[in-house]
Amino acid sequence: MVTVLIAILLPFVCAALIPLLYRRLRRVAHLGWFVLSVPFILFLLLARYIPQIAEGKTFIHTYEWIPSFNINFTTYLDGLSMIFGLLITGVGSLVILYSIFYLSTKESLHHFYCYLLLFMGAMLGVVFSDNLMVLYTFWELTSVSSFLLIAFWHHRKASRAGARKAMTITVFGGLSMLAGFLMLYVASGTFSIREIVADVEVIRDHTLFIPALILILIGAFTKSAQFPFHIWLPDAMEAPTPVSAYLHSATMVKAGIYLVARFSPVFGGEAVWFWLVSVIGLVTLFWGSFNAVRQTDLKALLAFSTVSQLGLIMSLFGLGSVAHYYGYAADTVLYTQASFAALFHLINHSTFKGALFMMVGIVDHEVGTRDIRRLGGLMALMPITFTIAVIGGFSMAGLPPFNGFLSKEMFFAAALTIRNVEAFSISDLGLLFPIVAWVASIFTFVYCMILISRTFFGKLQLDKLDKKPHEAPLGMLLSPIILCVFVVGIFFFPNVLGHYILDPAMASIYPAFPSASELTPHIHAWHGINAELLMTVGVIIIGIILFKTLKSWKPLYRIFPQRYTFNMYYNRLIEFGENSSAKLTNRYMTGNLTHYFVYIYVFFVALIAGYFIWSDAIAFNFAKDSAVESYELILVFVMMFAAVWIIFAKGRVTAMLLNGVLGYSIAFFFVIFRAPDLALTQLVVESVTTALFLLCFKYLPDLMPEASRKKMKWSKVIISIFVGATVTLVGLAVVHFDRFEPVATYFNDSYKLAGGSNIVNTILGDFRAFDTMLEVVVLLIAGLGVYTLTKLKPRKEETDHENQ
């Protein structure tokens, strides 16, 4: 299956090409036109497989990556990944088209599109990977690219804060998900999702099954902004609007939902899974819609509405998991309808929410503000944008003739059905599901009305606007119009989508159920007067009443004390972490070199001497030692003399030169003991470091007699003696240490194995070349570190433009 591999790799390759293209293309055309080709081509490539997927085929291909650890690059294309693949590439194309007109060429487009392509590749990697480790890698990569995109305007403080918050929360979730994956691996012995699904009966009894379930759900909930992790999504709205439309409503935030759908066959039959997914989803649905009403920023309103809609989809997957508990039977097929509604709403949400985000972006771009207190009366000035807002808003509110109506009716139906389920002791609380769903839908209706009426009706307040409003250029309107066509089109022809796209995805969620087509209901717009329709009518009536009386009940929101919001808890947690780690670090990082040496040497003595004593390795055997010659003794005395003199030296240069005496004497020893390589190296290193030290000492003040306490002085003396003793004892003990097999015999074959007769160099360049290579890299990093620390100091006259 090369197509899927191309789908994952092409965005990465193009992201790498962007720096090269940017310089050439900058003057000719907007970089976006080149980038647009990537998702568009991929969309067409994937769309070619729709008929085959609809017939129930799946495509799998394995590229061996780290087979020794069971980590293979396995791509898997089935109905579920197809939906996401089409969403990522389809919405991606429209968003990039939109961004060409939204972002001017003055912005650093190469960064923007590079991150966007990185994200696209990573997201496609998440949905097409069958291997959990590969999936996890791509998963974190989406968090990283989202971080970079939120902080795209990084001169703004709010952007950086939002990016950090999103990163902290999603990576925390990602890490717990990783732990969950590892537990699954322990339980099942495989990283392949398909194999785990196949062995689910065996894994279910493992003790780690429930912990893995909870940890994986934390990953899904953080990514999909579920309560109480939803706080990052409104702050992520600092990103440019195309990013919000793409990552933070259509694709990335649905990764968690993808994960839940993908793992439904594994965990679906568990009560914990049912309760966590459906209840957290419902709470998120309510909390998001309830909070969306009070927002004054259009994007913040849409962010909370996204949170709420994600909760809706999540809870539907929770309700649908009941069918796994019962297994396949004629009357349980009914429960699978919730999952069907979830998939259907997933697509619908991407269409109308994408259009709405782009609409808000147009308003922001053409009017200069997104604050509904300053907006109003734009209907006559921006008729096309208004139409887009009405179509998107009514679809979100669940009104006909838009696709949101269909999926919302199915949602009500699923919530009503679940009342009658006996399992998991649902029946006691069963009535709560439709009630919460209904109340949340009323709020959804209210905020949709706020969105439309506050922006386009009422009085135009020209004095509060920065620009004179006018209709957006066609290019900017094109993408939301295409999405609106889908919003209406899906309403009239839902079963085309149902057959080709949703039907095979149902087969992925319910692999144990024999026929997927049986699970796919025929979607009707009109199904007679029943409970769902009456609920919708109720939503509209009460919604209109609430909207009209908004002023009188809005003070309700102030009852909640600001101190107890989740944002406050998050901020306190971060503050606590920063403060306590700063305190801890400052306690030992005193900035005093002497203290650092004390840590190093005490640790050294404790570890080395401790280990030697503990393992009883200190044993001397002088029998085989050769006699000490007189010239060796002379050298030793020279070194001792120099070493002792250093302590009493008055000037830094004197101490430095005495240190040089020590170094050169060691080189002499190497010569005496016939180690020419070492002697040469030692000589040159000594010369270069002496020159370096002399350079550095130019900047240091004269040596001052230390005014330290007597106790301190004695402790230093004791530490020095211990260090000296340790080195001496270890040196003497090691000479005759024979517990390990000597490696020397191996190196004797250096000529035969490495083609060189200099053993030292064959070790450096061949036998242990990996060490050498990394040492070279470390050396470069150290050099660059010195360079940047000395050269790139911030200049004082530079104004601080970071915190706007």
Added chain:
Amino acid sequence: MKINDVILRTVTKTVVFIILTLGIYLFFAGHHAPGGGFIGGLVLASGIVLLYLAYDIETVHKGMPFDFKKVAALGVLLATGTAIGSLFFDAPFLTQTHSYINVPIFGKMGFSTVTIFEAGVALTVVGVVVTIILSISEDE
């Protein structure tokens, strides 16, 4: 006060050639005799540092217009490049190979990919040592 460094400059002119030649010799000798990339690079670097000590930075830079940060980067690229290169010949990471080829005039000579690897090491050492010393000495 101006330091009279005529002696240093005159000596440097001759000695630097000896040092640089020694460095290159050590680099190539490394395969069978004492020497090698690290030591060769160090000797070369010390020769260049001596030049910088005797003359001012501008003068030396005119003769050797290298950016030593880039020299170091090139070295790392060579070292890691030879390591990765072996993957393209379906051999494990960092596999080194060697053979003997008859070269006119010089006769039979040994060639080894280790030489490229060691050249990377040498260039990194030269680049880093000179970069560190230059950036510290130029610091105001």
